[in-house]
Amino acid sequence: MLEGNAVVAQSGGPTAVINQSLVGVVERWRALAKGTIFGARHGVRGMIEDKFLDLTTTPMQTLELVAGTPSAALGSSRDKPDAAYCQKIIAALKSRDIRNYFYIGGNDSSDTCRIVNELATSSGYQMRSFHVPKTVDNDLMENDHTPGYASAARYVAMAFMGDNLDNASLPGIKINVVMGRHAGFLTGAAALMRQRPDDGPHLVYLPEVAFDLDRFVSDVDAMFKKHGRCQIAVSEGIQDADGTPIAAKITAGEKDAHGNVQLSGSGALGDMLAEYIKKKLTPVGGKPPRVRADTLGYPQRCWPDASKVDQREAREAGRFAVEQAHAGIASGSIAIQRVSTKPYASKMVRVELTDVAAKTRHMPPEFIEGHRDVSTKFIEWLMPLVGEMPGVGRL
Numbered sequence: 346m347l348e349g350n351a352v353v354a355q356s357g358g359p360t361a362v363i364n365q366s367l368v369g370v371v372e373r374w375r376a377l378a379k380g381t382i383f384g385a386r387h388g389v390r391g392m393i394e395d396k397f398l399d400l401t402t403t404p405m406q407t408l409e410l411v412a413g414t415p416s417a418a419l420g421s422s423r424d425k426p427d428a429a430y431c432q433k434i435i436a437a438l439k440s441r442d443i444r445n446y447f448y449i450g451g452n453d454s455s456d457t458c459r460i461v462n463e464l465a466t467s468s469g470y471q472m473r474s475f476h477v478p479k480t481v482d483n484d485l486m487e488n489d490h491t492p493g494y495a496s497a498a499r500y501v502a503m504a505f506m507g508d509n510l511d512n513a514s515l516p517g518i519k520i521n522v523v524m525g526r527h528a529g530f531l532t533g534a535a536a537l538m539r540q541r542p543d544d545g546p547h548l549v550y551l552p553e554v555a556f557d558l559d560r561f562v563s564d565v566d567a568m569f570k571k572h573g574r575c576q577i578a579v580s581e582g583i584q585d586a587d588g589t590p591i592a593a594k595i596t597a598g599e600k601d602a603h604g605n606v607q608l609s610g611s612g613a614l615g616d617m618l619a620e621y622i623k624k625k626l627t628p629v630g631g632k633p634p635r636v637r638a639d640t641l642g643y644p645q646r647c648w649p650d651a652s653k654v655d656q657r658e659a660r661e662a663g664r665f666a667v668e669q670a671h672a673g674i675a676s677g678s679i680a681i682q683r684v685s686t687k688p689y690a691s692k693m694v695r696v697e698l699t700d701v702a703a704k705t706r707h708m709p710p711e712f713i714e715g716h717r718d719v720s721t722k723f724i725e726w727l728m729p730l731v732g733e734m735p736g737v738g739r740l
Contacts, residue, residue, distance in 0.1 A: 347471055347670075349444030351378065352392070353400075353663075354385035355417040356450035356457065357479065360493030361651040362659035363449060366477050367419065368412040369663025370447045371400050377671045383441065388422030388450075389457060393433040397441065412660065415647035426457055431464045438465075438472065445473045445670050449663070451480035451491075455678055456702040462676045473670040476678040476698060477662050481646050483530035486704045487696040489683040490530075492659035495652040495730035497524070497645045498534035502731060504641060506538040509545040509576050510737070516574035517635035518565060518622060519545075522615045524645050525580040527552050529708045531645070533719040535578035537727060538734060545576025548717045552582035553708050555716075556591055561618070562625045564717055569626075569634070581614060581640075591617075612640045652732045658691060665693040678702075689729035 353370045355363055367384070374382045386396035398419070400408075411418045426434060438446065446465075448458040455476040462474035478485050481497035501523055512519045523532040529551025536549055547568040550556055568575040583591050592614040615638030627633040662679045669677060677695040684690040712723035 347444040349442045350380040351382040351445035352443045353447040354388045356388040356454040359416040361415040361496035362655045364418045365412045365659035366449045366663035368408045369660040373664040373667035384419045387420040390422045392437045449477040459698040459702040474676040475666040484528040484706045486706045487680040495655035499731040500648040501534040502537035505535040512576045518575045520577045520638040522640040526582040527705045532580040546578040549578045555586040556583040
């Protein structure tokens, strides 16, 4: 470990277990190092605004409560640092003799860590720089799965289970829009609790498979005729054959600081699909079908019922980052790799920042079944991550 202090910060969308990673960094630093460990409020913005919190002597009892609490305890940020911004970050780190930099986040956050690390190196400032993974989308390269995903998948699976029972009680056509800009891992979790052939979701649409509106209506019509109802899981990131997000066609195309089109925060996609179904499936002179749409939204990220596997691995990812810095390694991103599924086991490894930064992992073909479902192999892969699920009684 380089002599000096450390900083830890959180970035991007919060999750149910991002604070486990935060506490993992802090507790391992305090066990291995002598310097102060600071928490930066609201990511890199807190660094340039000199909003640091000394975590060196925070009672462990407090940290344990924080670890089990959803959302980002330090606050988060979606700032995308340019060269001038990064110069301010380095200046802030120098002013506090921070030589160890731990940044918890997803794709864009790993890229920020890479940029800061490269700037520190080019300016001759010795510093260890580590990205600690986090994203409910599960779209980080080199990872089997990422901290935050399993807990979000658990929420989605249970939300669809309850919604499926509701849909069976009062049959109709129900659309639920799930987070997932480019990867369908979270939307696929909707299928986890299907126990009978007529259980929903009856249709699952992922960003990895080109979405066609007329084929969609045909799918819905067929399922409705077969079951007398139809529950549908749709990723917010579904795209047409040209790769254009369907949601971007019906919104203003507003973008965030990283250039990402805003897909969530609006019920526009679900409403559009519902209206299209009504239009196409209403018989001439007849009554339109009963169609409803919900957007699951932010509760997916921070629902306070985290997967135990997710909690444990998120904590370990933070600890492992500090251990890598302590071992004298200059930089990297921490990744979770699966050792076995039955019994489930995983390990932490270090990969290069450039292998993860600003790159996107997609669902592999073997996890996808046709154009409207996930495979049994995906369900088997996901099952050990989410933990024990509630039972369902039937009459």
